[in-house]
Amino acid sequence: MTDQAPTPYAGPKRVLSGVQPSGDLHLGNYLGALVKFARLQHEQPTFIFVADQHAITVWQDPKKLKDQVREIAAAYLATGLDPAVATIFPQSAVPEHAELAWIFNCVARLGWLDRMTQFKEKSGKHKERASVGLYTYPVLQAADILVYKATHVPVGEDQKQHLELTRDIAGKFNHDYDAPGFFPLPDPLTQGPGARVMSLRDGAAKMSKSDPSDNSRINLIDDADAIAQKIRKAKTDAEPLPETAEGLDGRPEAKNLVAIYAALAGSTEAEVLAEFAGQGFGAFKPKLADLAVSIMGPISAEMRRLKSDPGEIDRILTKGAEKARETAAPTLAEVKKLVGFWG
Ligand code: TYM
Numbered sequence: 001m002t003d004q005a006p007t008p009y010a011g012p013k014r015v016l017s018g019v020q021p022s023g024d025l026h027l028g029n030y031l032g033a034l035v036k037f038a039r040l041q042h043e044q045p046t047f048i049f050v051a052d053q054h055a056i057t058v059w060q061d062p063k064k065l066k067d068q069v070r071e072i073a074a075a076y077l078a079t080g081l082d083p084a085v086a087t088i089f090p091q092s093a094v095p096e097h098a099e100l101a102w103i104f105n106c107v108a109r110l111g112w113l114d115r116m117t118q119f120k121e122k123s124g125k126h127k128e129r130a131s132v133g134l135y136t137y138p139v140l141q142a143a144d145i146l147v148y149k150a151t152h153v154p155v156g157e158d159q160k161q162h163l164e165l166t167r168d169i170a171g172k173f174n175h176d177y178d179a180p181g182f183f184p185l186p187d188p189l190t191q192g193p194g195a196r197v198m199s200l201r202d203g204a205a206k207m208s209k210s211d212p213s214d215n216s217r218i219n220l221i222d223d224a225d226a227i228a229q230k231i232r233k234a235k236t237d238a239e240p241l242p243e244t245a246e247g248l249d250g251r252p253e254a255k256n257l258v259a260i261y262a263a264l265a266g267s268t269e270a271e272v273l274a275e276f277a278g279q280g281f282g283a284f285k286p287k288l289a290d291l292a293v294s295i296m297g298p299i300s301a302e303m304r305r306l307k308s309d310p311g312e313i314d315r316i317l318t319k320g321a322e323k324a325r326e327t328a329a330p331t332l333a334e335v336k337k338l339v340g341f342w343g
Pocket of ligand 1: 153
């Protein structure tokens with residue numbers, strides 16, 4: 001007997017992604033995710049949310065959480081998301097995510113979650129003290145995506161494993177509930193040199209909001225002086241830049257700065273090296289700083305302007321949540337029917 005290929009999803013293409021409101025956004029978030037949102041919104045229906053339900057898997061001050069959500073929303077708008085085109089909303093304002101997540105908790109297997117590296121990293125040595133929510137975090141992420149039947153998910157490389165789990169959940173649900181092609185098996189969009197931006201202090205560590213050293217990252221709200229200074233201080237080596245990308249092998253810090261330049265310029269590492277081969281970091285860093293300031297400066301200025309009018313951000317988020325529910329509610333209703341639930 002041969003296994004039959006599962007029936008493919010035949011519905012419309014949709015883009016979905018989200019960012020947690022759990023700290024300042026940095027260049028990695030921008031290049032790995034945000035910069036793609038604004039571009040994709042013109043290609044497919046696009047849903048971009050603020051993942052406040054994910055954020056509380058680790059403690060968040062309730063007095064600050066709404067402002068943190070506004071901060072991410074301001075970043076979305078400042079990087080070019082248009083609320084007249086994309087649907088922008090807070091996750092907690094669309095209860096269908098959490099309701100679908102419960103059903104998915106019963107579809108996903110413990111063995112699948114046990115493999116998740118992000119849980120291992122975030123729970124550290126004392127896994128028994130981590131919240132249960134942190135453990136089932138990727139299941140909620142699958143619900144975020146599939147409640148809109150999203151087909152494309154722009155994220156950084158660190159989210160690939162969660163996307164694989166999403167595909168596993170979608171496939172198992174379709175199979176178990178005899179609903180071939182009901183959920184799509186979504187694709188992560190991780191292409192490009194900004195998919196994994198590394199720390200400016202350590203080319204082996206990811207740029208991250210949880211790194212204790214502020215010099216390890218460029219924050220979206222950093223001003224021009226801070227950006228230039230952090231790039232000046234970035235760890236490098238004494239060699240000049242090579243002619244080809246292979247020449248960067250074994251030079252993680254150099255590779256990272258070249259990748260950042262390429263991602264900011266919208267070019268490739270090969271093109272950057274064609275321009276800078278043979279030059280040392282004394283020459284390259286000021287060029288990178290100028291480029292970073294020219295792109296990040298207007299974003300942080302726009303974020304500050306938007307944040308001075310939180311009422312406008314709240315209106316956008318409230319309207320976005322209503323619009324999101326128009327797509328999420330029918331999916332959940334169909335799921336409940338398939339599962340055999342009441343109502
Ligand atoms: P979060 O909030 O940690 O990060 C937001 C986005 O930024 C990307 N990213 C990076 N990209 C390149 N280099 C880096 N150093 C870097 N650091 C972070 C992340 O890959 C992400 O795309 N689980 C998600 C939030 C989420 C989500 C979703 C995303 C919840 N539900 C559904 C997509 C679809 C997260 O923790 O992102």
